[in-house]
Each structure stands twice: as structure tokens, then as C-alpha cells.
Amino acid sequence: MLKKIFVLIKVSWLYTIYFNFHYLPFSQAIKLPIFLFRPKLLKCKGIIEINSEIIKPGMIRMGGFRVSLYPNTGIVWENHGGKVIFDGNCSIGNASAISIGEKGKIQFGNNFSATASLKLTAFHYIHFKKNVLLAWDIIFMDTSFHRLKDKNNNFVSKGFSPIYIGENNWITAKCVVLPGTKTPDNCTFGAGSILNKDYTNCPDNILLAGNPLTIKAENIFRDSDDDCILYEIKYDE
Template sequence: MIRMGLFNSPILQKKGVSWMNEGGTVIFRGTACFGAGSVIKIGSNQRAVLEFGNNFGNAIAVNIDCNYSIILGNNVRMGWDTIIMDSAMHRLKTSNGNYTGRGYEKVVIGDDNWITTKCIVLPGVKTPNKCVIATNSLLNKDYSNYPEYSLFAGIPAKHIKTGIWRDINDNNIKYE
């Protein structure tokens, strides 16, 4: 089942879901739930592929801009106002007028990742399984050589520690 526009929040007054597929392919490997205020765009590149693993979910206002390749693993969760993009939309030139870099790279988010609120995931990012990305972090490289159960935080995100993750099947908080 694919659900869109669920999880309205009185804190963030975002409504609806915007879905734009200009020519690429979207693959759902199972269930997915998109919170209110989300924008999913697949660009006009006919080879663009956006893949959602089983049990994808975001709270509110995820923005995914796929022009090349974005693969989200199983049980990926995203917090409010998260951005994932596989293209810079523009190419840079050196001072002598030559292009530098391609301007796009594949993004691969591992299984059981929790990307928290207001994170930005840039082209070329790869994450290990079972990791947490702290609030307001900017991911800008391949982190896949770090171990599972890792915490990344900062601008740009750095490996902070190993040995933690979010179990989406056990979200109990006991307030005292």
C-alpha cells in the first residue's frame, strides 16, 4: 500500500503531497507512506530511477528530487523537512572554462536508516545500514565504509559514534 498525505501536524501546517514524474521510473519494493507537505519529483531523464525499499516512511515534508538514481533501503524513516537530491542542477566550470565534475551522482540510503529533521542529502551520498543522521545534518559524501549502527551529525556530517540505531518497531518513550 502506498499512502500519501498522512500525518498532518498542527506544528507544521503542510498539506497534500506533490508528485511529479517527468519521465523516469519509480519502483516500490513494498509499502510506503508520505507525510503531508511532501514533494517527490522525478526529472525528465528517461533513465532516472527512484526506488523505495519496503516500509518507507516520513513524517512531514520530505523533498526528493531524482534526476539520476536514488535508492532508499528497507525501513527507511525521515523526519520533517528532509531533502534528498542526486543532482546539483548545475555544473561548475574551472576558471579556464572547462566543466568540473558531472553535476550528479547516485544516492544510496541503507536499510533501517533514520534521517531525522531538517537533514540534506546531496549527490553521491551512500550510508551504511542501521544508522542515524542527526537533526540539521548535511550529508555530502560516501559514508558506506563506516560500520552499521553509526551516528552521523554536523555540517558536513561526520561519524560521531557507533553502537546506536532506531528500532522502528519499538518507539516507546516513558515520560516521568
């Protein structure tokens, strides 16, 4: 109960009310399903859809203070006209920013969680399936914003490609996810990894790490309901 009260105190209510009624149909907006914390709303164009049979207050939270190592700067929201779909519960932590292009699209699967300092740029298409967990300081870019040419002045790249993230993926700290990335279900990515291609030919329940990424372990997964570390009091000398 105290935790719920603490969350309600921290919500930026004026921005939250505006954001819900600006983007959602009245029947959903009146329930305030989206909570904003310290938001900086640069552009509020485009569309938001919530595809869930159950609509409840605060089921989508953006900018909440979750990790003390990053500043409590909430969420930056910049939508130039694209579409964002929430398939259920979503939590995006502090010091994060989302930028959607005029034709961009993001789909967040149910139980999406990003702990802190997520930087997400969607000018084409990014799709997260359900139960995706992102650690600290991760960048998603479905576009490079630029194109390359050969010496004959011909374009050799289109500069964008969709990103598809599989179910039950855990992407750990400081990963960079680039255009064209596709991941299998039940996959873990080691800290500092660069994801830049289709990995769906890899088996499920694996750990991918290194640059370039290689399979480091198989038949493993993170159980987020049972993964606490029990630290010992004894220290190594």
C-alpha cells in the same frame, strides 16, 4: 477499525482512482494500492512499478496528514518521464513533494516512511533500501541542476550523482542529502546533518552527526517498535 475509517474518509478518491489506473496494470490498479491525500498532480508522465507479491489497498500512501506542525497540503507529484519503483509498503506524509526528471529513477524499499515535508528531487537515481525512516523537513537532491566551470571555461563537475540509502537508516529532522551520498546499513543521522559523500566505510549501528559528519556513538540503533519517551510530570525550575 475507527482509524481505518478515518483514513478512508481522508483519501482523495477521484485522484486516487485516476492515479492507480493511469500508472498501474489493471490487475494491480483494481486493488487501489496507492492512496493519495490532497494531491497536486503537476505532471503524470513516466512509469510506476510495484514489486511486491502482496498487493493490497493503501499499501502506498502519499500526502497523508501525519504531523500537525506542517500544513495539511498533501503531496505534490511531478514526473517528467522517469521511473518510480515501490518494493512494498510506503508512507509519505503531508506537505511533501516529489519531482522526477525525464530520465530519473527512484526506488523505495519496503517499509519506507517519511513523516512530513519531504522534498525529493530525482533527475538521476535515488535508491532507498528497506526500513528507511525519514523525519521532518528533509531534502533529497541527486542533482544540483547546474555545473561549475574553471577559469579556462572547462566543466569541472557533471552536476549529478546517485544516492544510495542503506537498510534501517533513520535520517532525522532538517537533513540535506546531496548527490553522491551512500550510507551504511543500521545508521542514524543527527538533525541538521548534510550528507554529501560515501559513508559506507563506516561501521553499522552508528550515529553520525555534525558538519562535517563524524561518528558520535557506536553500537546503537532505533527500534521503531519500542522507542516511546515516558515524560515525567516534574519540571526543572
